[in-house]
Amino acid sequence: MTTSLDPPETVYRRYTVVMADTTVKVDPAVRDRLMVLARERGTTMRDLIAELAGATPTKEELRKRYEETKAYCETHFGVTLTDEDHDRAEQVWQELEAGRPVDSL
Template sequence: MDTTIKVDSRTRDRLAAVAQAQGTTMRSLLAEFAESTLTPEELKERAERTRAFLETEFGHRVDDAESGHLRARMRAAQTAHRDALRAAGIGDVA
């Protein structure tokens, strides 16, 4: 079943440009995004599997404080990467 997703024209144009650059359609681009993006529940399950793996394989138990610290470091790294792209004139990145 097909449906319509309403977005502003700037978002629509950007999606169209990304799809064209990748040689695909906006429909396929959005479908790929939906399939490759984890839901909050999937993220939680993955985190629990990772914690269990680290404990089983390496004897390291990641507690909530360490997990929060690692998340903060990842956010900082992502922000720095986005800022570097913007500074290089790559464009308006999310």
């Protein structure tokens, strides 16, 4: 019985057409945490990282979301938000995240 095997370069070429892998170097603690998170979610580290990347908006996506929200508030609630309102809201969030008391918006 003879077995015919594809040469390694052929196998690799077929694999890379379907799957483009990139090695990301992280501290062992980060790697271990990703592994735990993936296990807890019943997924792989590859899928977990893809999920995290997909769920994290870019600056451009955040800007677009802000503009859409601002337009919605103006259209549906008659509220016009100024740049000063936006800056104050950002300041309030920073205070809340830092655990400091906030008077009001």
